[in-house]
Amino acid sequence: xxxxxxxxxxxxxxxxxxxxxxxxxxxxxxxxxxxxxxxxxxxxxxxxxxxxxxxxxxxxxxxxxxxxxxxxxxxxxxxxxxxxxxxxxxxxxxxxxx
Amino acid sequence: xxxxxxxxxxxxxxxxxxxxxxxxxxxxxxxxxxxxxxxxxxxxxxxxxxxxxxxxxxxxxxxxxxxxxxxxxxxxxxxxxxxxxxxxxxxxxxxxxx
Numbered sequence: 001x002x003x004x005x006x007x008x009x010x011x012x013x014x015x016x017x018x019x020x021x022x023x024x025x026x027x028x029x030x031x032x033x034x035x036x037x038x039x040x041x042x043x044x045x046x047x048x049x050x051x052x053x054x055x056x057x058x059x060x061x062x063x064x065x066x067x068x069x070x071x072x073x074x075x076x077x078x079x080x081x082x083x084x085x086x087x088x089x090x091x092x093x094x095x096x097x098x
Numbered sequence: 099x100x101x102x103x104x105x106x107x108x109x110x111x112x113x114x115x116x117x118x119x120x121x122x123x124x125x126x127x128x129x130x131x132x133x134x135x136x137x138x139x140x141x142x143x144x145x146x147x148x149x150x151x152x153x154x155x156x157x158x159x160x161x162x163x164x165x166x167x168x169x170x171x172x173x174x175x176x177x178x179x180x181x182x183x184x185x186x187x188x189x190x191x192x193x194x195x196x
Binding site for chain 1 (some may be wrong): 114125128159168173
């Protein structure tokens with residue numbers, strides 16, 4: 001395989017990554033609604049640690065566990081930002097992005 | 099669906115994300131080898147911009163384009179770190195992580 005072949009493969013993977021990241025974000029939004037209804041806090045450090053631990057457990061490389069952890073920290077951050085946005089717009093204020 | 103159901107769904111998505119991120123990293127490593135053999139630079143800003151633009155084009159939400167861009171910037175960073183690691187270990191030095 002040449003450079004263009006590998007890049008095409010990356011482009012296919014990236015399409016799936018965008019889909020999965022959005023599917024994940026949709027789940028997080030549903031969880032946010034349930035938490036809001038039950039008046040429990042959005043931020044649950046135990047669950048976050050569990051998510052990070054699972055990601056490392058499932059990691060077989062070539063990414064290092066540290067790299068996987070950094071990526072999932074960012075994924076969790078963005079999910080939380082989307083939850084906050086959704087809460088604010090459902091309570092009548094503007095979304096602060098897009 | 100209750101909180102545990104949504105979390106289970108997130109755990110399934112995360113498993114696939116870890117797989118895809120590693121598959122992507124493997125492609126980037128192959129590209130790194132081809133670049134090294136052809137003596138072309140690892141960092142190619144045009145290709146990075148293309149990857150970011152593709153990710154935004156494929157984005158149908160709920161994540162904002164800005165969130166998708168931040169996530170892919172991190173994904174690209176980690177891919178480059180893995181390429182650098184691989185180059186250094188193939189030239190005889192220690193991997194600096196894991």
